[in-house]
Amino acid sequence: MKAVVFSEFGGPEVLRVADVPTPEPGPGEVRVKVHAASLNHLDLWVRRGLPIEITMPHIGGSDVAGVVDAVGAGVEGVVPGTRVVVDPSLDYDWYEGEPRGPGIDDPPLRLIGEHTQGGFAEYCVVPARNVVQLPDHVSYETAAAAGLVFVTAWHALIGRAGLKAGDCVLITGASGGVSTAAIQIARHAGAYVYAVTSGPDNVRRVRELGADLVYDRLEVDDWSTAVWNDTERRGVDIALDSVGGPVFASCLRALGVGGRLVTYGGTAGPRIEADVRLLFWKQLSIMGSTMGSPAEFRRVMRLVFEGAFAPVIHEVIPLEDLRRGHEMLEGGEVFGKLVVRP
Ligand SMILES: NC(=O)c1ccc[n+]([C@@H]2O[C@H](COP(=O)([O-])OP(=O)(O)OC[C@H]3O[C@@H](n4cnc5c(N)ncnc54)[C@H](OP(=O)(O)O)[C@@H]3O)[C@@H](O)[C@H]2O)c1
DSSP, X not given: OEEEEBSSXXXXXXXXXXXXXXXXXXXXXXXXXXXXEEEOHHXXXXXXXXXXXXXXXXXXXXXXXXXXXXXXXXXOSOOTTOEEEEOOEEOTHHHHSSOOOSSTTSOSOEETTTTSOOSSBSEEEEEGGGEEEOOTTSOHHHHHHHHHHHXXXXXXXXXXXXXXXXXXXXXXXXXXXXXXXHHHHHHHTTOEEEXXXXXXXXXXXXXXXXXXXXXXXXXXXTHHHHHHHHTTTSOEEXXXXXXXXXXXXXXXXHEEEEEEEEEOXXXXXXXXXXXXXXXXXXXXXXXXXXXXXXXHHHHHHHHHHTTSOOOOEEEEEEGGGHHHHHHHHHTTOOSSEEEEEO
């Protein structure tokens, strides 16, 4: 089958189109004929060489939608010909059940396309329990663009931060895949949304998505003070951040008394600085969030199927152009999601 692979870590130039053996589903697995896959920032980290062990050549791509084409031994309830979207999280029960990660510093869950071969290929093998049937009216592109980002945003805002109607929420990196999902979820929940993005085009598009007040970080250096003043010096209830680096401290400043900062990434760098006085004076909470449970995936995807949420698709590109897709995402040229079609 055709796939985009890399055999060494590095820049986008390590990606190449290759002919690789078509994978066979093992016990409990199904093979999906991929109709659409989508690119996430995670694919950039994996290509650059996260400190994880992966099999080379590696096929990235955590978000997959397509048609089940073969089933392995013991698979019940999933038949060939079924249109599906794939939940990218493996082992999420490690989170919710007994702690049994392999080592104290090892991440407690694995992801399709990160720890296993992913969907930037004509076929992809995944556990049967990870597939969710796709209604006929939902396109493969919509499903593939929605999965990872909506479950991440849902778990962070609803599961972790306990977002409720009337809350004021700050969302940084607002043009990003997860953030464009988070803005929709926050609006749907009845929250008031403050968002930080870059450049006038992004400001306009973030507003159109439903954010109430949008700050251009290229224009307003001290946007945390602007948020503070715009909330009549009360601050926001929740800050959702994946930029990290210096943005983390700005989020702490923008939070009001009892506020919660939910972090799910460190795009601008893994090291953060925090003024500890802000934490105790304002009685803040900092919480981490990663992906979402199988139940959350099904719940948020049902809302996508019902049309409550729609992933923002920047462009659909052919699989052969995946290297260009990596360059675009790395260069900050993508608003929302890039979808890849084999
Ligand atoms: N823990 C989890 O389960 C999980 C799940 C998904 C993603 N993540 C992580 O979360 C992050 C976002 O993921 P994504 O796929 O949504 O990424 P993305 O689509 O590439 O979006 C990232 C956004 O961050 C902003 N940004 C990037 N560099 C910045 C900088 N130096 N300073 C300020 N803002 C910057 C940009 O938004 P603006 O230009 O609009 O400011 C950019 O669009 C990544 O680090 C990813 O690995 C974690």
